[in-house]
Amino acid sequence: MGDVFISHVEEDADVALEIARGLEAAGYTTWSYERDSYPGPDYLDQIDRAIEESQAVVVVISPDSLGSQQVEDEVKWAREQHKPFLPVLKGISWADYQRRRPKWRMALGIAAAVGIPVEGVGPILPRVTRGFEELGVKPSGTQEAEQARAERVAQAAEREQRESEKAEAERRAKEEAEAARKAEEQAEAEQLAREKAEAERRAAEQAEAERKAQEHVSLGVALYDKGDWDGAIGKYREALFLKPDNAEAHDNLGDALQGKRDWEGAINEYRKALLLKPDLYPEARIAVNSVLKPLDRKDDIVIGLIVILGILVSGVGTFLWLSHGLRIRWWFSLPLSCLAYVLWLVFWLCFQQLVLLPRWSVLQFGKRFPDGCAERPIALSILAEMKAEPGEAAGVLQDHFKLRP
Numbered sequence: 001m002g003d004v005f006i007s008h009v010e011e012d013a014d015v016a017l018e019i020a021r022g023l024e025a026a027g028y029t030t031w032s033y034e035r036d037s038y039p040g041p042d043y044l045d046q047i048d049r050a051i052e053e054s055q056a057v058v059v060v061i062s063p064d065s066l067g068s069q070q071v072e073d074e075v076k077w078a079r080e081q082h083k084p085f086l087p088v089l090k091g092i093s094w095a096d097y098q099r100r101r102p103k104w105r106m107a108l109g110i111a112a113a114v115g116i117p118v119e120g121v122g123p124i125l126p127r128v129t130r131g132f133e134e135l136g137v138k139p140s141g142t143q144e145a146e147q148a149r150a151e152r153v154a155q156a157a158e159r160e161q162r163e164s165e166k167a168e169a170e171r172r173a174k175e176e177a178e179a180a181r182k183a184e185e186q187a188e189a190e191q192l193a194r195e196k197a198e199a200e201r202r203a204a205e206q207a208e209a210e211r212k213a214q215e216h217v218s219l220g221v222a223l224y225d226k227g228d229w230d231g232a233i234g235k236y237r238e239a240l241f242l243k244p245d246n247a248e249a250h251d252n253l254g255d256a257l258q259g260k261r262d263w264e265g266a267i268n269e270y271r272k273a274l275l276l277k278p279d280l281y282p283e284a285r286i287a288v289n290s291v292l293k294p295l296d297r298k299d300d301i302v303i304g305l306i307v308i309l310g311i312l313v314s315g316v317g318t319f320l321w322l323s324h325g326l327r328i329r330w331w332f333s334l335p336l337s338c339l340a341y342v343l344w345l346v347f348w349l350c351f352q353q354l355v356l357l358p359r360w361s362v363l364q365f366g367k368r369f370p371d372g373c374a375e376r377p378i379a380l381s382i383l384a385e386m387k388a389e390p391g392e393a394a395g396v397l398q399d400h401f402k403l404r405p
Contacts, residue, residue: 002028002029002030002031002036002050002053002054003023003028003029003030003054003055003056003137003139003140004020004023004028004029004030004031004054004055004056004057004058004132004137005030005031005032005050005051005054005056005057005058005074005078005083006019006020006030006031006032006057006058006060007057007058007059007060007065007071007074007075007078008032008059008060008065008071009060009062009064009065009068009070009071010034011062011064011065012060012062012064012065012090013032013034015060015062015088015090015116015121016032016034016058016060017032017035018120018121018122019058019060019088019121019125019128020032020035022121022122022125022128022129023125023128023129023132026125026129026139027139027140028129028132028137028139028140029139029140031050031054033046033047036050047074047077048077051074051077051078051081051083052081054083055083055084055137055138056083056084056085056086056132056135056137057074057075057078057083057084057085057086058085058086058087058088058128059071059074059075059085059086059087059088059104059108060088060090061087061088061089061090061092061097061104061113062089062090062091062092063091063092066092066097066100066101072101072103072104075104075107075108076107078107079107079108084111084135084137085107085108085111086111086114086128086131086132086135087108087111087112087113087114088113088114088115088116088124088128089113089114089115089116090115090116091116093115094113094115097113112131114127114128114131209242209243210242210243210246212239212242213238213239213240213242213243213246213249214239216235216236216238216239216242216249217235217236217239217246217248217249217252219235220232220233220234220235220236220239220249220252220253220256221252223235224252224255224256224259227259229256229259229260230260232252232256232259233253233256233257233260236249236252236253236256237253240253245276246276247272247273247276247277248273250269250270250272250273250276251269251270251273253269254266254268254269254270254273257269
């Protein structure tokens with residue numbers, strides 16, 4: 001602690017500091033709350049202890065300190081500890097001070113006060129020092145004062161060092177975070193660049209493969225036009241090796257295989273071409289669909305007339321046979337004739353749907369796609385792929401041509 005305890009309010013901290021410096025220059029040690037208190041322990045305990053261990057108390061009396069309960073408590077405690085006082089007046093007269101704080105006058109006793117002039121604290125420091133000498137307050141020693149100052153300087157340096165280290169740590173953490181962010185952005189940019197380069201490389205490879213495949217297809221077409229089936233097949237297969245999803249190459253390969261009379265291989269290639277490009281042969285699809293509907297309107301009329309004529313003939317013949325041949329009365333033979341009429345109608349319709357129309361479809365298909373027709377393998381492939389509504393005609397056609405979907 002210090003030889004002199006300086007009691008003051010925060011507004012008078014500058015005056016208290018100047019008094020402390022002047023006394024310390026004269027060899028005294030001082031203690032004031034703003035400068036010498038420690039963080040953590042109870043500040044009231046620190047103040048009480050500093051008053052107890054001091055030799056005298058300097059009270060800075062000002063309009064601000066007269067309204068401070070803390071200063072009043074410090075004065076009372078110092079009075080109870082029988083500490084001598086040295087009042088310092090700042091901006092207030094002795095009479096005004098005694099009028100406003102009569103209790104302090106009792107506590108301070110008859111201690112003479114010193115006022116701070118306009119020039120500041122400096123001119124009154126010798127008088128303050130002389131007052132302490134008259135009160136018998138002696139400095140605890142220059143060496144101890146220097147030691148106290150050194151401790152305060154060391155503490156201040158330590159605080160400054162801690163603050164500097166904290167600021168440096170924060171700066172380094174900020175720099176590391178910024179560096180990590182930039183590294184992450186750089187890594188993302190590099191990854192995007194690699195992905196873009198890879199995509200461009202693949203696109204270039206695909207474009208090159210497509211170009212080469214098209215060259216092989218063109219060479220295959222030239223060989224096909226010359227009748228070189230094997231050479232054309234080789235070129236088409238090379239094109240498919242480069243671009244397996246080239247519908248044109250499958251189509252042309254089917255033509256070349258058809259030229260070699262390899263019907264099964266041709267149908268397989270046509271089927272692959274249709275799967276890759278369903279609208280490749282619209283005319284052949286239309287033709288096959290027309291085959292699955294074998295009878296046009298004229299055929300329907302002709303067959304309908306034949307059916308009606310046959311039913312009438314069968315009904316009349318049955319009636320005549322029953323009434324004249326077997327001599328059955330007409331009122332009994334007429335219902336039997338109607339029954340025979342119905343049975344004949346059912347038989348004829350079943351015969352038409354199960355036998356006549358499918359066989360007619362076979363004839364129509366053979367007529368529309370004869371052997372050697374360029375569209376025949378295509379039509380066969382289309383027919384094999386039709387599963388949605390095959391019907392009886394499609395079933396007979398597939399069985400007839402031994403197609404395997």
